[in-house]
Amino acid sequence: MAEGTINTVSVEPATSVGTVRRPALSPSRASDFKQCPLLYRFRAVDRLPEKPTKAQVRGTLVHSVLERLFGLPRGERLPERAKDMLEPTWAELSQECPEWTELFEDDDAVGEWLAGAAKLVDAYFGLEDPNRLDPEACELHVETELSSGVVLRGYVDRLDVAPTGEIRVVDYKTGAAPREIGEAKAMFQMKFYAVVLWRLRGEVPRQLKLMYLSDGQALAYTPDEPELVRFERTLEAIWKAILKAGRTGDFRPSPSRLCNWCSHQALCPSFGGTPPEYPGWPEPDPGEESVLDRAD
Template sequence: MDTPTERSANRATTARPPSSLSPSRASDFMQCPLLYRFRVIDKLPEKPSAAATRGTVVHAVLERLFDTPAPQRTAALARSMVVAEWEKLLAARPELAELFPDSEDDTGRDGHDGHDGHDGHDGGQTAGERLAQWLQGAEQLVERWFSLEDPTRLEPAERELYVETTLDSGLVLRGYVDRLDVAPTGELRVVDYKTGKAPRPEFTAEALFQMKFYALVLWRLRGAVPRRLQLVYLGSGDVVTYDPDKHDLRGIERKLLALWDAIRRATETGNWQPRSGRLCEWCDHQRYCPEFGGTPPVYPLPVPAARTVSVDQAP
């Protein structure tokens, strides 16, 4: 087994400065610069969460449902796809089986996705019972979608669309759009599925940040500002919409450029400050975080030598 020093040396040989920005990583830095470092630079492992895994399964079902003819896109069919999508995901990531242990431990913790529900921790349940309960929760989320949108009347132009653009500054923006609808008039609607609950009004701007990010990228790629941004919250059965304009998107571009400057400065200096907040409770990296009495790993990127000042030179 590698010692901590050896692991630090290994990271130093593979670590690379960040070269692009996605909505999730931008949100990480705004939430906590040290979390960004742990995920992007150190690439520290994180435990799988039942909530995030459920989101992956639900997204896969909603994406692949459109492979079937419109009249066949029923709630019953969508529910029946949940188990198959879970089995495909499990085959690709066998470690996800740890989410449903027989014993009472915290291996399959929920994580934080803003939604209630049991993800397999009730005492006395077998692994099979925990999994069945979790799958039922995913099926309920899929079924709720049909009360919010009618897939028999939708023909998405794109699903799980990878988008990337380079701004004039050289900053590369990238990400995945859940669904892109194009009207006969050419107007764009950007749709994102969320398996959690809609945020309280004071957190709506935070949720829309991701959507404005995508809108900016699509504007740069296609030359047209998306007509509508739509967040579909399956956990609470809410739909949040926003119609952006060029002023909005220029503002988000300025924000991203300022954010990238801050990321570059932190990368060059190695100064990644923790920022405590409401999500710290769910963070996987508490043992490395000064806010919890921890010490971050050795920084794996080179930093300029610190300028030393002798006692005689000190003011």
């Protein structure tokens, strides 16, 4: 099946005459609010900058290479071809985001980092043969509006559709988050995509597949319609809570062991800090994900 796109319920981006995209919920921002409302505020409302880690940027690189891999004809999707893409793809990414090059001390550090990315690519080929399938889409933007008015928006790493119509959602994981926490967040993300695709296509995805490239393991899950109905209600409740906090500015911290990975401890009351003055609910859109969000 040829690579393509899915028709989405979309809202036009901001224009010179003042049209704005409606606020939306993305899987990363929903997960942020569940983890810590103040973290959501820092990222979605204040939009405070965060210095990426080498692991995050490596994830972006590997995702980009795997997307390009499926642009090759069957028979040419080979480990060496994929690894040969790493350096030129990094050259493009670092040109688009030159600040990422500041993560590395010298060329030797870049070479060592690229070697780590090559191991992730090898791990991917240990999990499946890309020559045996043709995804309908890679890095697919999906968006829909629920009957409650909540707009859901996100990016699917890969969408496979069988000749008989069954849908499989595939997500690559390259990060090194604690496994039990990471898996819970990953499954939340996958169920989010399952709800969006179900509402867009009228078909519950047959399989949600997580591919852990750091350890060469895969996790497959089959959702059902009642489960997605319940999860849809969860997303609506999260959005309702976000809007309530947005009106009042009351985004409270929720300390946990994940605080060890937070970039904003200096501004968090739980660590003796003071958040910046609340700027008000953002326009046009607090729900968009960055490429680093999508890379994991």
